[in-house]
Amino acid sequence: MDGWSAPDARGVQTRTLDVGARATLKGRRLRRNFTRSDGAAATWPSEWTALARDWFAQGATMRWATLLKRAGPARVATAQELLQALLDAGWIALSERREPGGRWVPVQITVPALEACREALGLPNRDHLASDWHTAQAQTFGRAVLTEALHTLQGHAPSLALRRHGWLTALDQWCDQQRSGTRRDFAYFATGLTKGIPDADWRWLAECLDLGALGIDAHTPLLLIHSPQTLIFPHGRLSLGTTPDFHGLTPATLAAARAVAEPVAHYRIIENQTSFEHACRSAAPDEAVIWVPGRPPRWWCDMVGRLLRLSPAPAVIEADPDPYGIAIACEAGALWAAQTLPWSTHNMEAQALDRLPRTRALTELDRQQLDSLLRTPLPASLRDLALAMQARGLKGEQEGLRSRSAENTRA
Secondary structure, eight states, X not given: OTTOOXXXXXXXXXXXXXXXXXXXXXXXXXXXXXXXXXXXXXXXXXXXXXXXXXXXXXXXXXXXXXXXXXXXXXXXXXXXHHHHHHHHTTXXXXXXXXXXXXOEEEEEEXXXXXXXXXXXXXXXXXXXXXXXXXXXXXXXXXXXXXXXXHHTTTTSOHHHHHHHHHHHHHHHHHHHTTBOXXXXXXXXXXXXXXXXXXXXXXXXXXXXXXXGGGTEESSOOOEEXXXXXEEEETTEEEEGGGSSSOEEEOHHHHHHOOEEESOOSEEEEESSHHHHHHHHHTOOTTEEEEEOOSBOOHHHHHHHXXXXXXXXXXXXXXXXXXXXXXXXXXXXXXXXXXXXXOEEESSOXXXXXXXXXXXXXXXXXXXXXXXXXXXXXXXXXXXXXXXXXXXXXXXXXXXXHHXXXXXXXXX
């Protein structure tokens, strides 16, 4: 290779640059191993890897004085060891200057394959991020407001834009699955962690979107319930039967209850809020009526689970005769099954489709949800409903069944 020495024992080659007379001992040289080992970092001590990540967060060309400053006084020896390791691994080209006395000192490093080296260190490959972001920008969501929010990310760093694109994708799925809940519920849905979304990203989401309209509530959630029960606290009681319609209980309120008096014959769980409100006003004296806000959020499951432990009783669940209604019934019913309590459904059998005044055609998402449900063990009535919907390509709403029932009553 023109101007380069033969490799030394470490595989490093040297090219002299601008060397003066031997008597002056002045000059510069460039050193490099042309065989890069991407797996070298796997054997490095953790302190080398941590420092390399600090260094490689910068550009492809870095002065040695700057790298030493980033290392700090406590890591000077580590910096010198890492410099040699990077050179041996073929990750850098090292520019050196000869000082009086003949000693060569580092001046600057260049990283010819910066993104590949960053990836080997567990850092994002920015070339890949830019490509991924270019692809993501062309996406159109099922909801125009999400697509509009995506457009606000143009001009941002690809890593930030892609992360926020992920929240929009999760929001689209959240709405498709008819979910609702708190910000922590959504964060858990999107990341598996209740605090998995950074505060800055929450602020961006709130600026771009009406989160409440998308089923995400920033405020304390309320369990809406009509019941004859009385909650007993260490220093008082709360009778839920004192109003003609319903109460809203916070998680803290129910968590503070130590017992429940006036047991009920059963819990009636209703998805449609209008149907819930009508049911509260016509409830039997010994039944509790609870609203489930779509797919049961974590807070709802926690609260209802605690209520069942304090006052166990069977459940009758009423949700839309559609694929997500079946999912809602199964997820809510799992709370009763977990405590070996019986649960059943109402107006969710196959024949319910015949009683609907109006039906709608299944969407592709509905069909996917049905396929997923039918691969799981379902109660017989819900399996029959799923098969009937699949065969007829139709679904309906719970409110339609209530309206038809009211008409029959008046007749």
